[in-house]
Amino acid sequence: MSQAITVECASPGLIDAEIVTVVTLPTFRRPEHLLLTLDSLRAQCRAPGVAVIVMENDAEGRAGLQAARPLFEAGTLEGLILVAHERGNCSAYNAGWTTALERFANLRQILVIDDDEIAAEDWVARLIEAADTLGADIVGGPQVPRFEAGAEPIYEKHPVFTPHYKATGEVPILYSSGNVLVRRHVLEAMGAPFLDTAFNFIGGGDADFYSRCKERGFRFGWCAEAPVFETVPARRTEFSWLNARGLRNGAISAIIERRRSRGRRGAARRIAKSLALLAVSPWRSLKLGLGTGSATIGLYHCQVAIGRLLAEFGRVNEQYRQAERN
Incomplete structure (x- = not known):
């Protein structure tokens, strides 16, 4: 990868060889909600072998970095915070996934959650269990909307807010990276940069990645019992x-x-x-x-x-x- 990545903070006592699961969390100018997301991960990411990587994608403002730094420096969360200097959501994902692969030699899977989401209390364990049970290489879960004040509840029925699948099991393909588990061997086979940065500002880099993964023969799964809850501003119902x-x-x-x-x-x-x-x-x-x-x-x-x-x-x-x- 050619983009600049700077690791700004790592939790004390982080033993790289012990980490088998990494939760990657891109953030851009949502420091308050980032803390809510991290709080939802705190208990489940204290389990042995689990770490969190926060990818700050605002190289100038760094509000997310400053908000999250005390949690990692105090060891409240295990993992690290990096700055992905190239702007764009695909660049942020690429920075986190590349760093995880390079740093943690015994890594088995990467999970993704966004900085406007809250994880269910057993989210990490549920996704891993589903991947093991289904024998899937990539497993997604529902992003359940939670509308802020001023939004019309009827828009819960809008296709952009409804999960693509309802039941746990094998599925033909996934579409979103906001709630997903990807096995290490998938990323190694696909190679960096994993998400095409041509999609940085239009979105769809995840859908393009899944399409290429499907062409390579990787299997997809869905875990209905591993939701994340997405905070939806009223603006998104206009x-x-x-x-x-x-x-x-x-x-x-x-x-x-x-x-x-x-x-x-x-x-x-x-x-x-x-x-x-x-x-x-x-x-x-x-x-x-x-x-x-x-x-x-x-x-x-x-x-x-x-x-x-x-x-x-x-x-x-x-x-x-x-x-x-x-």
Whole structure:
């Protein structure tokens, strides 16, 4: 990896050879919620062989680093804090995963949680148990929304907030990195940089990574009993945000398909698929709107279809470029 990574803080007495599980936690300008996330990890990450790596992705402000440093320096949490100097969520993930692989020789798996989430009290153990039981290489779990004041509860039914699967078991693929376990051998096989930094500000680097993992034959699983609880600001229930997210999701799907099917024939198939999705999207949106009782939610399928076509002309919304608006 070419990006600069600086380890700023490590807990005293950290014995690298004893660590077999690392929870990686990227953070960007959410110091208050970062502390809530770390508090939810405190008890379960005191188990033998478990460490936490916080990846500060604001190399200038470093609010997360300053907030979390006392917990690690006092040994309240075992692990380390690093600064991923290259801005972007994919760069932050890459920095944490690379550091974990290089530092902990006996590492077996990496878990991921975001700095706007709270882990269930047995989250770490549940994901590991599911991976062992299912024989899966990558295991995801639900991100359950917890809406802040001012948000409409009906948006719990919106596709951007609902888990992709309901029951524990093998699944064809995953889509989000906000609640996931990845075995070490997967990362070693895929090689760094694991997430393509072209997705740094549009999102979708995780979906692209999973798509490539599936091509390599890795198996996916789902653990319904290992939720994290995502704090959702009222801003994310406004039409402008939901519309941007729907368009972005469509664009990401087109971009990933374009990378797997190059050439004129691949482009023709991809555009034909996008046009077909656009043609049926009004009926799918009508069904979704009637089922949820919300016209705003119902528009999602139309937004995804339009987003796919816009991406063919280079129109992709960088929703993560301005974090304060996200």
